[in-house]
Amino acid sequence: MKCKNHPQVDTDEVCNECGNAFCDDCLLEIRGKNVCEYCANEIINNYGDEKEKKEQREKEKAEEERLKKIEQQQKVTAAAAARPKPSCLGCGCGTFLLLCAIIIAAATIISLIT
Numbered sequence: 001m002k003c004k005n006h007p008q009v010d011t012d013e014v015c016n017e018c019g020n021a022f023c024d025d026c027l028l029e030i031r032g033k034n035v036c037e038y039c040a041n042e043i044i045n046n047y048g049d050e051k052e053k054k055e056q057r058e059k060e061k062a063e064e065e066r067l068k069k070i071e072q073q074q075k076v077t078a079a080a081a082a083r084p085k086p087s088c089l090g091c092g093c094g095t096f097l098l099l100c101a102i103i104i105a106a107a108t109i110i111s112l113i114t
């Protein structure tokens with residue numbers, strides 16, 4: 001068989017759609033089929049909408065997931081911000097009281113010396 005586009009090229013491959021003989025250079029793989037350029041265009045035109053819709057759906061899904069991730073991140077940030085900041089007065093760790101005791105002790109010692 002000769003390629004329909006290249007009469008000088010021998011081939012044993014055919015377009016899965018129109019059945020015409022085409023060489024490797026002329027055949028395209030579309031949706032798992034080896035088809036000629038003409039049939040490839042037909043397939044893309046016929047199924048283009050479906051393909052576009054699928055791509056659109058995937059885009060929307062990706063966008064949704066992206067927004068979800070951002071929302072989650074914001075939640076984590078908000079939770080971190082809502083967490084009370086460690087402070088000696090607020091946390092009851094006793095550092096403030098200890099500090100007071102040291103100051104009082106020091107003042108007492110100073111007053112005893114003088």
Ligand SMILES: [Zn+2]
Binds near residue numbers: 020
């Ligand atoms: Zn074809």
Ligand SMILES: [Zn+2]
Binds near residue numbers: 003022025
């Ligand atoms: Zn060819």
